[in-house]
Each structure stands twice: as structure tokens, then as C-alpha cells.
Amino acid sequence: EVQLVQSGAEVKKPGESLKISCKGSGYSFTSYWIGWVRQMPGKGLEWMGIIYPGDSDTRYSPSFQGQVTISADKSISTAYLQWSSLKASDTAMYYCARLSATSYIWGQGTLVTVSS
Amino acid sequence: QPVLTQSSSASASLGSSVKLTCTLSSGHSSYIIAWHQQQPGKAPRYLMKLEGSGSYNKGSGVPDRFSGSSSGADRYLTISNLQSEDEADYYCETWDSNTRVFGGGTKLTVL
Numbered sequence: 001e002v003q004l005v006q007s008g009a010e011v012k013k014p015g016e017s018l019k020i021s022c023k024g025s026g027y028s029f030t031s032y033w034i035g036w037v038r039q040m041p042g043k044g045l046e047w048m049g050i051i052y053p054g055d056s057d058t059r060y061s062p063s064f065q066g067q068v069t070i071s072a073d074k075s076i077s078t079a080y081l082q083w084s085s086l087k088a089s090d091t092a093m094y095y096c097a098r099l100s101a102t103s104y105i106w107g108q109g110t111l112v113t114v115s116s
Numbered sequence: 117q118p119v120l121t122q123s124s125s126a127s128a129s130l131g132s133s134v135k136l137t138c139t140l141s142s143g144h145s146s147y148i149i150a151w152h153q154q155q156p157g158k159a160p161r162y163l164m165k166l167e168g169s170g171s172y173n174k175g176s177g178v179p180d181r182f183s184g185s186s187s188g189a190d191r192y193l194t195i196s197n198l199q200s201e202d203e204a205d206y207y208c209e210t211w212d213s214n215t216r217v218f219g220g221g222t223k224l225t226v227l
Contacts, residue, residue: 037160045207045221046218047216047217059214095159095160103165104162107159
């Protein structure tokens with residue numbers, strides 16, 4: 001079965017760093033783009049950026065360029081979304097998704113709460 | 117970059133049909149889009165990719181009640197024989213070589 005499994009919920013303080021993960025299984029991890037999507041409380045979906053694990057080609061949406069880092073470790077079929085200094089406004093659900101010409105596979109989501 | 121416009125809400129009765137609309141911005145009317153469904157408290161689910169020609173490819177397990185069509189810059193998602201589980205947010209999405217964008221989403225209420 002093709003699936004993406006994301007890491008668990010996180011509660012952090014402003015200024016802290018964080019790295020959440022998205023592990024792919026059931027397919028060739030290096031052959032598909034993986035993207036990250038933010039959903040703030042009660043709001044819609046926003047693309048943050050995408051990465052091609054095969055060669056680590058990474059593209060960021062303008063709103064998120066410089067705010068987060070997307071990476072991947074193909075040896076363990078895992079993509080990451082990372083913050084160096086969290087803000088309260090980073091509180092959201094974050095989803096990863098495998099992109100392909102014929103379908104998408106979504107992860108189950110990781111809730112990040114940033115509060116002092 | 118392309119922009120997608122969706123109505124914020126829609127409603128229809130159980131067992132009836134509803135047609136949701138996603139409109140591509142000027143200069144992007146030929147773009148392929150994808151439709152995604154997000155039921156309350158759940159992760160999004162891919163429904164289909166829809167071309168400007170009206171041709172569409174559904175994801176695995178998506179019921180036959182879901183279909184797509186196109187007219188100019190408009191992309192449609194039609195749900196027939198509405199069920200209670202169809203009450204959800206529906207997002208369209210498109211992309212080019214530099215960016216990916218979602219529409220604002222349509223909240224569908226099944227009466």
C-alpha cells in the first residue's frame with residue numbers, strides 16, 4: 001500500500017526550532033515530488049513548497065521562501081519540514097502529499113502548536 | 117501566476133446533485149486542475165485531475181457519483197446522489213513550473 005506517515009503533534013514555544021517528518025512507503029520514494037501544505041485553524045490549504053527526493057530539487061512558494069526549509073533523506077524515504085525559530089503564527093496543521101501525473105497521496109497531517 | 121476562484125459555500129439536498137465551480141484567472145484558462153475533498157477533521161483526499169477539454173482521471177476508490185467537466189476557464193465538480201458523507205470542503209488546485217496554488221475552497225452542506 002502506498003502511504004505517507006507523518007510525525008506526531010508538537011507543542012513548542014516561540015523562538016524554538018522544529019523539524020517534522022513525512023515517511024513514504026509502498027513506492028519508489030525518489031521518483032515522485034513531495035509537497036508540504038499548511039492549513040491554519042479554520043482556514044484553507046496553502047502550498048508551502050515541494051521537493052524531488054531523487055536529486056533534492058526544492059521549490060518554495062514565495063510566501064514561505066526563507067521561512068521554512070524543506071529537505072529529504074532518500075536513504076530512509078523521509079521528507080522534512082523545518083523551522084529555525086517558530087512564531088505563534090506558525091500554529092497550524094501541516095500536510096505532506098505525494099504528487100504524480102495521475103493522483104496524489106496525502107499524509108495524515110501533523111498539528112503544530114506554538115504558544116508561550 | 118494562476119489564481120483560482122471558488123464560491124465559499126454551497127448546499128444541496130440529500131440524494132440530489134450539486135455542481136461546484138472553480139474559475140481560472142485570465143491567461144490561464146487552459147490549465148489542468150485537481151479537485152480535493154476534505155471532510156471535517158480529516159486530511160484532504162484527492163478526487164480527480166480535470167483538463168480544459170473536460171477529460172478527467174479520478175483517484176482510486178472515488179465513487180462514480182463524482183465527475184468533472186470544463187467550460188472555458190471554468191472547471192466543475194459534479195456530485196450526484198448526494199450522501200451525508202459528501203458534506204465537506206472542496207478545493208481546486210493548479211500549478212505551473214514555478215508555483216502551485218489552491219482555490220479558497222467551497223464548503224458543501226448536505227441538507
